[in-house]
Amino acid sequence: MERLKEPEVSPSYLPLSDFTNEEAFRDTIGTLDERGKRRWIYPKAITGRYERMRTALAVVLLAFLFAAPWIKIDGHPLLLFNVLERKFILFAQPFWPQDFHLFVLGFLTTILFIVLFTVAYGRIFCGWVCPQTIFMEHVFRRIERWIEGDAAQQRNLDRSPLTLQKAFKKTLKHVAFYGISFAIGNTFLMYLIGTDAWTELVTEPPAQNLGGLSGMLAFSFVFYFVFSRFREQVCIVACPYGRLQGVMLDPKSIVVAYDYKRGEPRGKLTRNPETDQQRGDCIDCKLCVAVCPTGIDIRNGTQLECINCTLCIDACDSIMDRIGKPRGLVRYASEEQIQTGAPFRFTRRMWAYTFVLAVLASSLIFLLATRSEFELTVLRMPGTLYSKRADGAITNIYKYQLVNKTTRPYDLELRVANPDASISILNADPVIRAKAEALAEGMFIVSIPPERLKTTMTKLQFEVVSQGRVIDRTTTNFTGPIK
Ligand code: SF4
Numbered sequence: 001m002e003r004l005k006e007p008e009v010s011p012s013y014l015p016l017s018d019f020t021n022e023e024a025f026r027d028t029i030g031t032l033d034e035r036g037k038r039r040w041i042y043p044k045a046i047t048g049r050y051e052r053m054r055t056a057l058a059v060v061l062l063a064f065l066f067a068a069p070w071i072k073i074d075g076h077p078l079l080l081f082n083v084l085e086r087k088f089i090l091f092a093q094p095f096w097p098q099d100f101h102l103f104v105l106g107f108l109t110t111i112l113f114i115v116l117f118t119v120a121y122g123r124i125f126c127g128w129v130c131p132q133t134i135f136m137e138h139v140f141r142r143i144e145r146w147i148e149g150d151a152a153q154q155r156n157l158d159r160s161p162l163t164l165q166k167a168f169k170k171t172l173k174h175v176a177f178y179g180i181s182f183a184i185g186n187t188f189l190m191y192l193i194g195t196d197a198w199t200e201l202v203t204e205p206p207a208q209n210l211g212g213l214s215g216m217l218a219f220s221f222v223f224y225f226v227f228s229r230f231r232e233q234v235c236i237v238a239c240p241y242g243r244l245q246g247v248m249l250d251p252k253s254i255v256v257a258y259d260y261k262r263g264e265p266r267g268k269l270t271r272n273p274e275t276d277q278q279r280g281d282c283i284d285c286k287l288c289v290a291v292c293p294t295g296i297d298i299r300n301g302t303q304l305e306c307i308n309c310t311l312c313i314d315a316c317d318s319i320m321d322r323i324g325k326p327r328g329l330v331r332y333a334s335e336e337q338i339q340t341g342a343p344f345r346f347t348r349r350m351w352a353y354t355f356v357l358a359v360l361a362s363s364l365i366f367l368l369a370t371r372s373e374f375e376l377t378v379l380r381m382p383g384t385l386y387s388k389r390a391d392g393a394i395t396n397i398y399k400y401q402l403v404n405k406t407t408r409p410y411d412l413e414l415r416v417a418n419p420d421a422s423i424s425i426l427n428a429d430p431v432i433r434a435k436a437e438a439l440a441e442g443m444f445i446v447s448i449p450p451e452r453l454k455t456t457m458t459k460l461q462f463e464v465v466s467q468g469r470v471i472d473r474t475t476t477n478f479t480g481p482i483k
């Protein structure tokens with residue numbers, strides 16, 4: 001059998017379990033040394049079936065991320081999150097502040113979906129879909145390897161004195177990093193202000209758009225800092241989702257796990273069949289540690305730093321192939337499965353989350369399907385009470401706001417449903433001209449003969465009518481004198 005060469009692993013990546021206290025790894029994070037100083041991670045490149053699948057998914061997601069702001073349907077971008085002007089478009093459907101309840105429900109459903117997924121499948125989101133992992137592992141890390149080489153060459157380059165070649169490589173890398181960060185920052189800005197406003201921003205003289213340009217540069221710099229310096233620290237110390245893992249995972253959650261029953265006692269291959277047979281399948285080559293982008297040893301068990309990127313699975317599978325042992329010493333499995341060999345089962349907690357998720361998702365779908373295209377709001381003018389006209393009628397003054405969420409302009413009529421009340425718009429034109437995707441507002445007076453008032457607070461119902469069809473309703477109060 002071919003003798004395996006040990007992968008190059010810096011002393012800083014030796015698993016802490018190799019030191020005197022085998023639980024010591026729980027006292028610190030893999031990217032800090034004993035003095036609390038940052039340990040720079042140089043993960044070794046590895047290919048394998050999971051890496052290929054993740055790369056394919058990353059290509060699709062990156063293509064979507066960069067293309068989505070440019071895709072327009074009915075003149076609307078596919079996605080827009082204009083928090084500055086409170087304009088939101090999801091899948092070419094404009095949402096207004098009046099649809100805020102849908103946003104809240106959608107947000108809650110997404111959070112619950114992620115929680116349920118985490119309970120059942122661990123941090124699968126982090127490893128496969130999270131933009132931080134996708135950009136870091138599939139874009140920036142690849143560029144770094146193209147320019148500086150794999151882990152050992154990067155480490156040697158960092159330790160070597162400054163030469164012309166080193167200066168060239170470092171400059172090239174950071175220019176490329178900033179260029180991509182600039183592209184990400186601009187895309188982020190497009191999601192925020194839309195491609196039309198972004199095009200104006202970049203084509204008009206800079207002096208006219210200082211605010212927008214500063215935003216663009218600031219976004220780019222933040223991304224550059226994150227991907228060139230902060231890197232895996234985002235997942236370890238900054239990401240709130242990462243921090244929640246401790247409360248969401250249980251022994252039945254599927255995570256990237258080391259099969260210690262099969263792997264231990266670990267030990268190097270000796271070529272002595274008797275000695276090798278007494279050992280587990282782990283040959284202690286530490287390739288799983290060398291490829292880890294968060295600098296941990298998966299053989300220590302599930303750890304806070306693990307982003308479930310599956311690189312250690314591919315690394316260990318490649319070793320198992322080479323020593324003729326079955327793959328899967330490191331694999332997707334739950335703690336319970338490893339311990340008992342039991343198959344995956346849906347726990348009661350998962351059923352409960354699924355039920356709540358189903359309720360929230362169906363409510364959201366129902367509300368989206370029945371979302372009105374117009375939104376009428378009527379409020380009595382603040383600070384006003386009732387007035388008495390010369391003919392004795394009691395009047396209240398109101399303000400209306402009508403949102404036309406459609407892409408067509410409409411001529412609409414506002415009327416009051418109560419038979420005793422009459423309405424007069426404070427405008428020469430009694431028709432409300434609601435422009436496409438715009439807010440129409442104005443004032444009107446409602447009058448009621450005093451003998452028709454039964455209480456000091458009468459409920460009124462208002463309707464917006466288009467070509468004889470009521471398209472939205474709302475209610476408010478009418479105040480009158482005490483009899
Ligand atoms: S332990 Fe494995 S799955 Fe977890 S971050 Fe490291 S390489 Fe990725």
Ligand code: SF4
Nearest residue numbers: 282283285286288316
């Ligand atoms: S788990 Fe696999 S990759 Fe890791 S040290 Fe053991 S044999 Fe090597």
